[in-house]
Amino acid sequence: MAQLTRKLGLLQATSIxxxxxxxxxxxxxxxxxxxxxxxPGFLWAWVAGALLSFFDAMTWSExxxxxxxxxxxxxxxxxxxxxxxxxxxxxxxxxxxxxQAPLVIxxxxxxxxxxxxxxxxxxxxxxxxxxxxxxxxxxxxxxRRIEEIGKISVLLWMGVLVIMxxxxxxxxxxxxxxxxxxxxxxxxxNWSFIAVLGYGSVKTVYSYLGYYxxxxxxxxxxxxxxxxxLSMFISIAGISVLYLGMNISVTSVIPWQEAxxxxxxxxxxxxxxxxxxxxxVATVLILWVAFASVFSATLGYSRIPYAxxxxxxxxxxxxxxxxxxxxxxxxxxxxxxxxFVFSLLFKIEQVISAILAMRILVxxxxxxxxxxxLRKRKGTSxxxxxMPLFPxxxxxxxxxxxxxxxxTGWKYMLGGLTVSILGIIAFYFIEKRKKVIRN
Numbered sequence: 001m002a003q004l005t006r007k008l009g010l011l012q013a014t015s016i017x018x019x020x021x022x023x024x025x026x027x028x029x030x031x032x033x034x035x036x037x038x039x040p041g042f043l044w045a046w047v048a049g050a051l052l053s054f055f056d057a058m059t060w061s062e063x064x065x066x067x068x069x070x071x072x073x074x075x076x077x078x079x080x081x082x083x084x085x086x087x088x089x090x091x092x093x094x095x096x097x098x099x100q101a102p103l104v105i106x107x108x109x110x111x112x113x114x115x116x117x118x119x120x121x122x123x124x125x126x127x128x129x130x131x132x133x134x135x136x137x138x139x140x141x142x143x144r145r146i147e148e149i150g151k152i153s154v155l156l157w158m159g160v161l162v163i164m165x166x167x168x169x170x171x172x173x174x175x176x177x178x179x180x181x182x183x184x185x186x187x188x189x190n191w192s193f194i195a196v197l198g199y200g201s202v203k204t205v206y207s208y209l210g211y212y213x214x215x216x217x218x219x220x221x222x223x224x225x226x227x228x229x230l231s232m233f234i235s236i237a238g239i240s241v242l243y244l245g246m247n248i249s250v251t252s253v254i255p256w257q258e259a260x261x262x263x264x265x266x267x268x269x270x271x272x273x274x275x276x277x278x279x280x281v282a283t284v285l286i287l288w289v290a291f292a293s294v295f296s297a298t299l300g301y302s303r304i305p306y307a308x309x310x311x312x313x314x315x316x317x318x319x320x321x322x323x324x325x326x327x328x329x330x331x332x333x334x335x336x337x338x339x340f341v342f343s344l345l346f347k348i349e350q351v352i353s354a355i356l357a358m359r360i361l362v363x364x365x366x367x368x369x370x371x372x373x374l375r376k377r378k379g380t381s382x383x384x385x386x387m388p389l390f391p392x393x394x395x396x397x398x399x400x401x402x403x404x405x406x407x408t409g410w411k412y413m414l415g416g417l418t419v420s421i422l423g424i425i426a427f428y429f430i431e432k433r434k435k436v437i438r439n
Contacts, residue, residue, distance in 0.1 A: 020210030023293020024111030040183030045200035061229035068224030071307025080370025171249020198407030225384035357416035
């Protein structure tokens with residue numbers, strides 16, 4: 001039987017993580033976060049997102065280095081929880097992935113179409129045509145060998161670095177970079193601010209998601225015990241600097257009060273400092289970044305149903321690899337098709353909250369609790385990477401995730417719980433049917 005090959009190195013892994021993280025998210029959420037916080041303390045929401053990513057990456061690193069297989073979280077949950085619990089948690093992850101992974105892909109595609117309107121106002125049907133067409137193009141580009149995809153990822157990553165360097169450099173030259181920082185330091189913390197910080201952090205955390213993408217590609221990583229953790233921490237450190245630099249630069253030129261409600265605030269910022277022609281070029285680069293994010297997210301998520309099917313826990317056709325290009329083409333086409341439909345149906349604000357509410361309990365909190373259980377059962381002798389100060393990073397990350405989950409609002413919390421409950425029911429009937437067949 002054909003198997004995935006380990007062709008991705010540290011550079012490619014870091015590129016894949018970073019282009020997944022810096023999608024359209026930071027550009028469309030920047031004015032939204034400012035609007036939620038409604039004050040100069042909006043930068044704290046981006047700091048909160050960075051801290052959560054760092055602490056959560058400790059769990060991903062420990063599990064990713066120990067179980068470097070395709071599917072990432074599917075394997076982590078299966079190994080962490082004993083017996084039937086492991087089967088249930090890993091099944092719920094795949095169950096949710098079939099919904100939330102296309103939502104992630106669709107969110108970037110919708111954001112892409114939203115930013116296209118900077119050039120030309122689109123009717124609703126035209127916007128949907130753009131977002132749907134983007135999903136189709138990404139699937140076409142991913143329909144190839146992993147080593148070719150690694151090269152494409154590095155090229156897309158270069159576009160990410162160019163636009164971020166331009167934005168941050170413009171602030172140093174044309175703005176007062178210390179003004180937003182001083183305003184941030186002067187902001188007073190109280191319960192009211194913590195509440196609005198939670199709402200803002202829902203959007204910033206969404207913009208950081210993707211630091212773990214390399215774990216989903218664990219079966220294709222070279223030297224995974226070293227490169228998986230290292231690529232994640234490099235990605236988080238780099239993106240944190242870029243996000244804070246971008247927010248500070250933009251608000252050093254455009255006051256935060258004027259940034260609220262401006263869907264194209266970054267393009268407006270470039271237009272102010274460099275002129276209309278430069279703003280057009282910058283917007284093209286922003287669209288490049290959005291495209292790169294869809295590319296990376298689709299690549300990683302397509303490995304989860306594949307891993308489950310290979311393990312006999314999902315529909316058998318998803319375990320098929322392309323006969324000549326050696327990638328899980330059925331899984332790629334299935335998730336891409338659902339993402340195409342979602343890109344035609346939803347708005348980006350709805351998608352962001354739904355993504356987080358659906359994933360937090362099973363994938364993020366579930367993995368943290370699972371790692372604690374795994375250590376109790378098996379110890380640390382088989383762990384290539386061991387997080388410092390265990391279990392403090394897990395506890396901090398879990399508290400953060402619960403705060404974000406509550407901040408999504410009761411409607412999305414209920415939606416996330418409903419999807420999990422339906423998954424539990426489906427798991428019960430599938431297991432019952434298997435027992436009948438065996439007997």
